[in-house]
Amino acid sequence: MFDPKKIPVKGKIIDVTVPISSFTPIFPGDPEPSIEKFLTLEQDGCAVSRLSFGSHTGTHVDAPSHILKDGLSVDKLDLGSLMGKAVVLDFTRINGALTGNILEKVYNDQKNNDRKITESVSILLLKTKASFRKEKNPDIPDFQAGGLDKKREFEDPAYLDATAAAWIVRKGFKTVGIDGFSVDSLSSKSLPAHHTLLSNNVNIVECLDLKSVEAGTYFFLCLPLKVENCDGAPARALLISDS
Structure with a gap:
């Protein structure tokens, strides 16, 4: 259960959430985000917006029901x-x-350089080339607002193969996050990493903004919207440093 006393609030807070706007890149085929003014201060005395976007827009959490029959929402x-x-x-x-052997090597290298990595670390966050984005015109490799740019040569960014997903399970991590659209290959239809993890x-947390985050240990906080019976939801994700 959630215990507020476990959240350290003394360190620097780093917002690693990709904002939702008309510029937000989406996975090909997903609903395009739209934010429209519904009521205005001038005409109605208050401002209210109509929001429309997919459950996997921006930084989001995949629920097991995303790919598993009878999985949790x-x-x-x-x-x-x-x-x-x-x-x-x-x-x-x-x-x-990214194979299990690659994860093992990079994890051990980081562990040798950071004594704060202990068995209490329960969350694994993967910083890839997808971290490098422009603020108002996102430039996640091979994607644009609205989906895949067919004019550009496709190159799969870093993703987890089946051995990497199995390694994460064996290590006992409770959450894995990535700054790309998917923990699986973007061309995968079987989604082996999703199936193994969920x-x-x-x-699974996807589309994190880790461009300004250095490798190391942090406190991670990620709260998805409480949308009943849904396969996933956008979330606000934060890192809190130890200093």
């Missing part, structure tokens, strides 16, 4: 597993599949 997730000690690993020099109660 996002409102049923244990919030305690979406907050806690986290380690950020840097994979910005790697394209394509079927083993490992939360």
Whole structure:
């Protein structure tokens, strides 16, 4: 269960949430985000907006029901597993599949350089080339607002293969986050990483903004919208440093 006493508030707060706007990149085929004025101060005395976007828009949490029959919906997730000690690993020099061996090596290298990585670290965050974005015209590799740019040569950013997902489960992580659109290959139809992680109660957070975050340990806090019986939901995600 959620215990407010476990949240350290003395360190620097880093917002790692991708904002939702008409500029927000989306996965091809997902609903395009729209924010419209519904009521205005001038005419109605108050401002109210009409929001329209997919459940996997911007920084979001995938619920097990996203790909698993009878899987939990996002409102049923244990919030305690979406907050806690986290380690950020840097994979910005790697394209394509991240294997279990690659994760093991980078994790051990980071652990040797950071004594704060202990068994209490329950969240794994993957910083990839997708972290490098422009604020008002996002430039996540090969994507644009509205979906895939067919004119550009496709190159799969870093993603988890089946061995990497299995490694995460074996290590006992409760949540894995990535700054790309998917923990799986963007061309994958079977989604092996999603299946392995979600079927083993490992939360998935996608589309984090880690461009200004250095590898190391933090406290991670991620709260998805409580949308009943939904397959996922946008979330506000924060990192809190130790200093």
